[in-house]
Amino acid sequence: MSFYDTYLEYENFDTEGFLKEVKEPDVLGIIKKNKLNHHDFLALLSPAAANCLEEMAQRAQELSLQHFGKTVLLYTPLYLSNYCVNRCAYCSYNIDHDIKRKKLTYDEIEKEAQIIAETGLKHILLLTGESRIETPVSYLVEAVKIMKKYFDSIAIEIDPLEKEDYQRLIEAGVDGLTIYQEVYDEEVYKQVHLAGPKRNYHFRLDAPERACEANIHNVNIGALLGLNKWQHEAFMTGMHANYLQNKYNDVELSISLPRIRPHVGGFRDVYPVTDQDLVQVLLAFRIYLPYVAITMSTRERGSLRDHLIPLGVTKMSAGVTTEVGGHSDSDKGDSQFEISDTRSVEEMRKAILNKGYQPIFKNWMAI
Amino acid sequence: MEGFNIGGKSLKSRLLVGTGKFASYDLMKQAIEGCGTQVVTMALRRVNLDHKEDNILEYIPKDTILLPNTSGARNAEEAIRIARLSRAMGCGDWVKIEVISDQKYLLPDNEETVKATEVLAKEGFIVLPYMNPDLMIAKRLESVGAAAVMPLGSPIGTNKGLQTKEMIRILIEEIKVPIIVDAGIGKPSQAAEAMEMGAEAVLVNTAIATAQNPVKMAKAFELAVRAGRLAFNGVTAPQAKVARASSPLTGFLHEGEA
Numbered sequence: 001m002s003f004y005d006t007y008l009e010y011e012n013f014d015t016e017g018f019l020k021e022v023k024e025p026d027v028l029g030i031i032k033k034n035k036l037n038h039h040d041f042l043a044l045l046s047p048a049a050a051n052c053l054e055e056m057a058q059r060a061q062e063l064s065l066q067h068f069g070k071t072v073l074l075y076t077p078l079y080l081s082n083y084c085v086n087r088c089a090y091c092s093y094n095i096d097h098d099i100k101r102k103k104l105t106y107d108e109i110e111k112e113a114q115i116i117a118e119t120g121l122k123h124i125l126l127l128t129g130e131s132r133i134e135t136p137v138s139y140l141v142e143a144v145k146i147m148k149k150y151f152d153s154i155a156i157e158i159d160p161l162e163k164e165d166y167q168r169l170i171e172a173g174v175d176g177l178t179i180y181q182e183v184y185d186e187e188v189y190k191q192v193h194l195a196g197p198k199r200n201y202h203f204r205l206d207a208p209e210r211a212c213e214a215n216i217h218n219v220n221i222g223a224l225l226g227l228n229k230w231q232h233e234a235f236m237t238g239m240h241a242n243y244l245q246n247k248y249n250d251v252e253l254s255i256s257l258p259r260i261r262p263h264v265g266g267f268r269d270v271y272p273v274t275d276q277d278l279v280q281v282l283l284a285f286r287i288y289l290p291y292v293a294i295t296m297s298t299r300e301r302g303s304l305r306d307h308l309i310p311l312g313v314t315k316m317s318a319g320v321t322t323e324v325g326g327h328s329d330s331d332k333g334d335s336q337f338e339i340s341d342t343r344s345v346e347e348m349r350k351a352i353l354n355k356g357y358q359p360i361f362k363n364w365m366a367i
Numbered sequence: 368m369e370g371f372n373i374g375g376k377s378l379k380s381r382l383l384v385g386t387g388k389f390a391s392y393d394l395m396k397q398a399i400e401g402c403g404t405q406v407v408t409m410a411l412r413r414v415n416l417d418h419k420e421d422n423i424l425e426y427i428p429k430d431t432i433l434l435p436n437t438s439g440a441r442n443a444e445e446a447i448r449i450a451r452l453s454r455a456m457g458c459g460d461w462v463k464i465e466v467i468s469d470q471k472y473l474l475p476d477n478e479e480t481v482k483a484t485e486v487l488a489k490e491g492f493i494v495l496p497y498m499n500p501d502l503m504i505a506k507r508l509e510s511v512g513a514a515a516v517m518p519l520g521s522p523i524g525t526n527k528g529l530q531t532k533e534m535i536r537i538l539i540e541e542i543k544v545p546i547i548v549d550a551g552i553g554k555p556s557q558a559a560e561a562m563e564m565g566a567e568a569v570l571v572n573t574a575i576a577t578a579q580n581p582v583k584m585a586k587a588f589e590l591a592v593r594a595g596r597l598a599f600n601g602v603t604a605p606q607a608k609v610a611r612a613s614s615p616l617t618g619f620l621h622e623g624e625a
């Protein structure tokens with residue numbers, strides 16, 4: 001059994017037809033329910049629901065307060081390497097692109113860690129492009145050992161691994177995994193993942209589950225919004241999160257809603273996702289899965305991020321650079337995509353306080 | 368007001384306060400100070416000693432008893448490790464055992480809670496286990512050395528009040544260590560109700576932290592807890608008297624009494 005079985009159940013479902021049939025009173029009824037089923041969730045992604053955003057927002061806020069209170073956890077990503085063997089149509093790290101490649105040495109990793117640690121952050125997310133040769137598990141294990149000196153919580157966003165490899169990293173001190181399916185639609189997946197191991201849809205789809213089996217503490221999933229119709233992708237993301245939470249009760253789940261950003265590359269076949277669409281997805285997630293954490297990265301602009309805090313965002317990145325060595329080195333590797341919210345950790349801290357929320361630097365420690 | 372005892376410590380305030388979910392530590396501090404609580408619980412995993420603004424300990428009044436909780440523990444072993452670390456970090460001997468392996472409803476795992484309580488009580492901790500109200504489990508917790516038992520009124524954060532009232536009432540009747548109702552209390556009247564039933568104390572977090580005005584709400588809880596306790600103390604004695612004076616069936620037995 002894998003989430004793929006659930007995916008197949010809905011593969012030929014007439015989503016468009018269903019969405020058209022939803023009426024505003026249906027939506028208002030659904031948001032009052034204690035427990036939503038799959039179809040209720042899908043209805044929240046309908047055009048009718050788009051007319052009920054204020055009502056949805058109020059419900060989402062109520063649920064967020066209940067589960068998370070007035071708090072937002074801060075973290076930052078640290079790019080270890082931009083070597084990648086894949087050809088993803090939407091990404092600057094694509095092997096075909098003539099960008100400046102770089103992989104941090106252990107000394108450089110330590111230097112970056114020191115500089116980030118000075119900002120007070122305790123949660124770090126280690127990222128690499130996907131290359132087993134440049135960034136094998138052994139390299140990551142060493143990086144994690146260095147990180148442990150500076151941070152209380154270490155998450156990874158790397159190529160999908162086997163369960164045993166996840167176990168190795170967890171033993172070394174990793175407590176979180178971020179892995180985006182990018183696009184759940186299998187056809188579109190093949191179209192945008194042109195070559196490389198990432199073309200293996202199934203190995204990626206089941207990666208979060210393998211990490212759960214390896215007893216990881218938290219898992220963050222998401223679809224890259226813009227590669228396919230957002231209603232489909234948001235629906236599958238929510239279903240995936242629900243599947244994982246039901247099967248692995250004790251894992252803390254998070255969802256991210258990354259929208260595609262400018263990058264070095266030719267992919268232009270984007271399905272637009274407006275701010276309003278993004279808000280609708282966020283609210284639908286919160287109402288369907290009130291207990292999941294929701295992450296909002298610096299891909300989005302500062303003013304929008306601030307407005308999303310009271311709607312249910314519980315984790316935010318700050319002080320971000322997507323360049324390898326971007327925190328310390330003048331000899332940096334090129335970035336994965338352009339970020340939009342460039343505020344420092346201190347600026348983010350103040351912005352969250354200004355919103356009447358508490359910025360949290362530490363919410364976890366490996367024990 | 369008469370006090371009560373946990374682990375050899377006599378406490379006057381019967382309101383324990385949780386520290387999660389506040390909009391700021393300043394607000395939390397004001398709420399704590401304003402309601403006169405003597406015991407404050409916090410997630411040990413959130414204690415950030417390296418950061419002044421994010422270090423919760425800086426905002427908890429010095430004379431307050433810290434009750435670190437093992438939030439984030441998924442089994443007894445993790446809870447035990449967190450408790451030991453908490454003592455090593457200087458957070459004292461008190462610990463609230465929270466073992467939760469269900470992230471949806473955040474319901475406690477009673478079995479693992481008993482295991483952790485037993486080990487930690489033997490190590491000299493003052494152990495306050497958070498539990499799903501069940502008489503047999505409460506008895507086992509008591510017998511393995513729990514200093515108090517903390518049944519939930521309803522799931523964490525739901526503000527639904529005393530959904531488990533009847534079970535809690537049985538615990539109050541049968542368990543000798545203090546019963547502290549923890550979780551689910553959403554408004555002062557519900558806290559008063561728990562106290563009227565005879566709970567020794569209540570622990571409140573979400574209802575205070577996420578209120579429009581947490582400082583006022585903390586104060587309201589303080590008053591409600593006091594009122595509830597007064598009612599508990601006040602009502603029981605007269606009840607017996609009234610019953611005797613107006614016994615319609617056996618009153619004749621006393622007819623000749625002076």
Ligand code: SF4
Pocket residue numbers: 084085086087088091092093094095128129130198
């Ligand atoms: S998205 Fe990931 S796998 Fe694809 S090219 Fe970029 S870094 Fe490589």
